[in-house]
Amino acid sequence: MADVEICDVRKSFGATEVLHGVSISIPDESFTVLVGPSGCGKSTLLRMIAGLEEITSGDIVIDDEIVNRVPPKQRDIAMVFQNYALYPHMKVFDNMAFSLKLAKIDQAAIDKAVHEAAAILNLEDYLDRYPRQLSGGQRQRVAMGRAIVRKPRVFLFDEPLSNLDAKLRVQMRTEIRELHQRLKSTSIYVTHDQIEAMTMADQIVVMRDGYIEQTGAPLDLYDYPNNVFVAGFIGSPAMNFIAGEVRHSDGRAEVVAGDGTVLGEVEANGAAAGRPVLYGMRPEHFVLAGENEGLPMDISVVEPTGAEILVVGRLGGCEVQIAFKERHDLRYGQRIHLKPRPGMAHLFDQETGEVLR
Amino acid sequence: MAAASDLTRTEVGLFERLRNNRNFLGLLFMLPAGVLLLVFLTYPLFLGVWLGLTDVKVGRPGRFIGLENYFWLFEDSVFWLSVFNTFLYTVVASIIKFVLGLWLAMILNNHIPFKAFIRAIVLMPFIVPTVLSALAFWWIYDSQDSVISWILIEMGLIDTTIDFLGQPNSARASVIAANIWRGIPFVAITLLAGLQTIPPSLHEAATIDGATDWQRFRHITFPLLTPIIAVVMTFSVLFTFTDFQLIWVMTRGGPINATHLMATLSYQRAIVGGSLGEGAAIATAMIPFLLSAILFSYFGLQRRKWQQGGRDD
Numbered sequence: 084m085a086d087v088e089i090c091d092v093r094k095s096f097g098a099t100e101v102l103h104g105v106s107i108s109i110p111d112e113s114f115t116v117l118v119g120p121s122g123c124g125k126s127t128l129l130r131m132i133a134g135l136e137e138i139t140s141g142d143i144v145i146d147d148e149i150v151n152r153v154p155p156k157q158r159d160i161a162m163v164f165q166n167y168a169l170y171p172h173m174k175v176f177d178n179m180a181f182s183l184k185l186a187k188i189d190q191a192a193i194d195k196a197v198h199e200a201a202a203i204l205n206l207e208d209y210l211d212r213y214p215r216q217l218s219g220g221q222r223q224r225v226a227m228g229r230a231i232v233r234k235p236r237v238f239l240f241d242e243p244l245s246n247l248d249a250k251l252r253v254q255m256r257t258e259i260r261e262l263h264q265r266l267k268s269t270s271i272y273v274t275h276d277q278i279e280a281m282t283m284a285d286q287i288v289v290m291r292d293g294y295i296e297q298t299g300a301p302l303d304l305y306d307y308p309n310n311v312f313v314a315g316f317i318g319s320p321a322m323n324f325i326a327g328e329v330r331h332s333d334g335r336a337e338v339v340a341g342d343g344t345v346l347g348e349v350e351a352n353g354a355a356a357g358r359p360v361l362y363g364m365r366p367e368h369f370v371l372a373g374e375n376e377g378l379p380m381d382i383s384v385v386e387p388t389g390a391e392i393l394v395v396g397r398l399g400g401c402e403v404q405i406a407f408k409e410r411h412d413l414r415y416g417q418r419i420h421l422k423p424r425p426g427m428a429h430l431f432d433q434e435t436g437e438v439l440r
Numbered sequence: 441m442a443a444a445s446d447l448t449r450t451e452v453g454l455f456e457r458l459r460n461n462r463n464f465l466g467l468l469f470m471l472p473a474g475v476l477l478l479v480f481l482t483y484p485l486f487l488g489v490w491l492g493l494t495d496v497k498v499g500r501p502g503r504f505i506g507l508e509n510y511f512w513l514f515e516d517s518v519f520w521l522s523v524f525n526t527f528l529y530t531v532v533a534s535i536i537k538f539v540l541g542l543w544l545a546m547i548l549n550n551h552i553p554f555k556a557f558i559r560a561i562v563l564m565p566f567i568v569p570t571v572l573s574a575l576a577f578w579w580i581y582d583s584q585d586s587v588i589s590w591i592l593i594e595m596g597l598i599d600t601t602i603d604f605l606g607q608p609n610s611a612r613a614s615v616i617a618a619n620i621w622r623g624i625p626f627v628a629i630t631l632l633a634g635l636q637t638i639p640p641s642l643h644e645a646a647t648i649d650g651a652t653d654w655q656r657f658r659h660i661t662f663p664l665l666t667p668i669i670a671v672v673m674t675f676s677v678l679f680t681f682t683d684f685q686l687i688w689v690m691t692r693g694g695p696i697n698a699t700h701l702m703a704t705l706s707y708q709r710a711i712v713g714g715s716l717g718e719g720a721a722i723a724t725a726m727i728p729f730l731l732s733a734i735l736f737s738y739f740g741l742q743r744r745k746w747q748q749g750g751r752d753d
């Protein structure tokens with residue numbers, strides 16, 4: 084149980100700086116997800132928290148103690164690796180017991196702790212096996228078991244689910260969440276998958292190229308993205324962006340797409356007239372309209388997934404995706420008319436990518 | 441119609457059967473290698489064993505005398521001395537080669553400056569022809585002009601030159617040292633290759649689990665390295681046990697047979713002394729030892745239960 088404070092942390096490998104001053108505040112008992120595309124520095128940051136990488140500058144504070152120079156074993160953290168890093172020559176029991184044995188805990192207590200963890204993770208039948216005799220999901224659980232037997236202050240996860248098949252991933256997602264609700268240890272979870280981030284996090288930290296783009300609760304990021312990157316990264320299918328400009332007429336502001344289509348009215352305090360903007364609208368925030376009301380779109384692809392129908396076409400000169408929850412009978416080549424839901428549009432500055440509110 | 445098609449089918453069948461029979465093809469492809477093995481490995485081996493059962497001398501055909509050579513050897517204290525020397529040489533040199541080689545490999549596995557250069561240096565003794573390095577050692581160990589003696593005298597540690605190869609025990613230590621020098625690269629480089637197959641994340645996981653450097657070596661590195669250690673050490677033992685060149689160039693088995701190994705004694709009796717039969721018998725006497733070393737490693741080497749792809753669940 085601990086809170087973790089990351090203060091203006093930088094990391095360089097040789098001459099290249101890969102983290103450019105990152106600050107995150109991770110409250111006690113929270114589940115924080117670091118999410119971002121591959122290579123943005125998530126693992127590096129996590130490994131710095133674990134003590135596996137040196138900190139070039141800045142501070143990492145666990146429970147009011149600066150741990151920059153504290154070796155990993157004294158940080159009282161546990162980490163689940165992407166490839167699980169199970170000791171291949173040890174049985175599941177010994178894998179889980181290893182840290183306790185090193186800590187010279189007596190055998191009875193070790194047995195108890197391992198069996199408890201195994202019971203939580205449904206591993207009791209496998210304690211006598213070697214890692215190679217387990218399936219991917221079971222190995223994943225052993226890796227988690229190894230972490231939880233120690234009852235650490237902080238759990239670190241580095242893309243623990245990315246080697247599992249889709250179905251198992253969804254299942255393990257829930258299991259990890261349940262585990263967290265049960266153990267309440269502060270958890271920091273790294274993933275490149277925004278769905279994992281959205282479904283699991285109390286707090287999401289969106290990273291790109293060594294910078295933090297935005298930090299917030301999942302739905303806050305979804306509803307109020309600070310910039311084009313976050314808007315496009317969070318949410319699936321991704322938000323549509325249509326290039327256009329803001330025009331004022333009769334004290335109202337409208338966004339007009341490059342091809343002249345009037346996309347809709349916006350509350351445009353900051354959006355000066357004539358300013359090039361990106362009009363962002365999530366696929367699920369369009370509704371089908373009558374022939375004379377909405378914006379015309381010619382359907383080029385229809386993808387029914389069962390739960391929804393995904394329609395791709397061109398709108399305002401840009402390719403857009405629309406998701407309908409209702410089962411409209413739509414076909415390739417058909418012309419439909421769309422209306423954006425009022426108040427759901429996001430406006431971004433085309434140059435800076437920042438949101439215009 | 442039916443008869444005709446039956447006929448062709450039989451003809452094709454015979455031909456096709458041979459062409460597609462994996463066992464037949466396997467045998468066919470194996471044949472050249474098999475013949476080579478037979479001619480160059482098996483034949484000399486059996487010839488050697490056969491010679492050991494005769495009293496053949498250089499220039500004189502021998503006759504079969506059964507185990508008489510072995511009875512002689514059994515009574516021969518020089519033979520037993522050579523057996524003792526061989527074991528001493530093999531055991532001491534192998535253990536030291538293993539310890540130093542592992543240590544070197546672990547150093548090289550770390551991030552150190554000039555890594556490639558240092559690796560190249562480590563490999564050096566391996567590249568130098570044995571005879572050449574033996575000659576170099578012969579000079580290093582010279583009773584008058586030894587560099588070692590010279591350095592020690594300069595440092596004021598000793599007064600007179602050391603007669604490295606002149607005294608039985610110092611001669612033994614000296615040839616063992618030379619063998620170690622020569623054998624370390626093989627052990628170090630092979631173990632280094634083994635070390636590099638251990639994923640770094642295992643070390644990281646162990647570090648986070650609270651292992652010290654020594655505990656990581658003891659619980660992760662060493663157990664994961666055992667399969668390769670077994671292979672390397674088997675070869676190392678075989679090479680050392682059968683060593684000939686180093687000894688022959690440096691001491692010829694002297695002084696007073698103190699460094700005679702079974703291989704050098706066999707050569708001396710057979711080629712220098714002309715008693716081919718007796719020499720062959722000594723060489724043949726090495727076979728059981730070598731065989732047991734191989735069997736030991738064969739059973740010791742069997743896949744660990746935890747290894748990938750093992751079948752012994």
Ligand SMILES: Nc1ncnc2c1ncn2[C@@H]1O[C@H](COP(=O)(O)OP(=O)(O)O)[C@@H](O)[C@H]1O
Binds near residue numbers: 096120122128
């Ligand atoms: N040991 C290293 N040496 C040099 N560069 C590294 C090292 N580790 C990571 N990097 C670089 O740092 C950046 C961030 O890597 P990483 O943290 O692994 O990204 P992520 O986990 O977000 O995919 C990448 O550009 C990567 O090439």
Ligand SMILES: [Mg+2]
Binds near residue numbers: 125126127242
């Ligand atoms: Mg990563």
